[in-house]
Amino acid sequence: MKIRYFAWLRERTGTSEETIALPETVKTTGELMSWLAARDEGYAFAFEQPDTIRIAVDQEHVEADYVLSGTEEVAFFPPMTGG
């Protein structure tokens, strides 16, 4: 599964994208955030306030209770500031 990070999530994790093998224990996007946060200090900093993080699964906005199934790409990013 491809994971993408944007804006300060990209900067804090030091990663713009990576491919991971999803552990069996991780069912939802919220659980994925907790699992990623446990990796190292940078990831912990990136996900320190999971409530503020926006999530997209296969380029559609989803919530933290979204169940990952057949997902190709998950993206994490701050609230958007376009326009």
Added chain:
Amino acid sequence: MKIRYFAWLRERTGTSEETIALPETVKTTGELMSWLAARDEGYAFAFEQPDTIRIAVDQEHVEADYVLSGTEEVAFFPPMTGG
């Protein structure tokens, strides 16, 4: 006092502007409309529905109860359709 007519008021009266001597009996813009309507068929047609007619005194919108005093110019016209 100068009187101006616009749009179909101009067409019905056959006049775009004229100068009148205001009779002493005419105090308000509403009374002026009645007095003008009594002139001839064209004026009667122009003022047949005085409630729909908009009035400007010295280029400011006023109502039919406006008291004419020191007025230089009165204009009568239909509801505006600019923009």
Added chain:
Amino acid sequence: MTTSSPIDFKVRVQAEDFEVSAETDILTKDRKDIGAIVTFTGLCRDEGGMLEALELEHYPGMAEAQISKFAQQAVERWPLSGLTIIHRYGKIPPGENIVLVSATSAHRRAAFEAADFLMDFLKTQAPFWKKEHLKDVSNGTWVEAKALDDADAARWTLPKSK
């Protein structure tokens, strides 16, 4: 709720056509504090191919004065950086410009609301009258005022939360 004094605006009532980009270029020239430009352009529609031309009659002097009055209200009500209003009169064929309102501001909501407000008031309070000349009819017909336009204008007299 801006503390700076309202800006100058430009009002023109003219027979000639105008160039929208030239007008917005003037508003933005040498400025880097503008975050939003909202431009409204009103055009003459051909009414399904029936219309030969629209004839716009106006009350010279009062037209400029009324538009300026609403422009003044707009610059007092919203924190605008610039405002240009142009209204044409005379015979206008389908596809040509009739009216322009261009508002600039640091913020988008001010620019949107000011342009929207001004168009509502130009429609209902500025002394212009449209006559439709149809292709197959010898006499023109005066366009009737719409109750919907009055309702649009009335929106702006409601108390605002902002």
Added chain:
Amino acid sequence: MTTSSPIDFKVRVQAEDFEVSAETDILTKDRKDIGAIVTFTGLCRDEGGMLEALELEHYPGMAEAQISKFAQQAVERWPLSGLTIIHRYGKIPPGENIVLVSATSAHRRAAFEAADFLMDFLKTQAPFWKKEHLKDVSNGTWVEAKALDDADAARWTLPKSK
């Protein structure tokens, strides 16, 4: 409440600048049924001379998809004749264009509301992130999302009388 099927729209996400008048010319070319053009242009402000440039990061693919989703909602909700949305990414210096929404319609209210709606959703729902690079600071700062922008977007989910 239009019975005609919604029109096509144009969405572009690009690094290059755009020309507003060229885009509106495309929307009006060879048409005489357009009564209103509302154009919103969002520009990079210099923040009182402090800003060196704004850096816009975006999510390629999702940015186009999200903008197209809102464009589709707009053409279904309002009777538009044409709609063009352009959003830039990359480093943008003060005074340059960031975003364009241009909506045409037979009637002014549809064009105003569609452009206003789209800007509110571009601000809050399209995957773009702004980083401010100030002149006297080595590191840029991410612009924080504003609650006011969310409130603006929420206006469009209220039941509408029209």
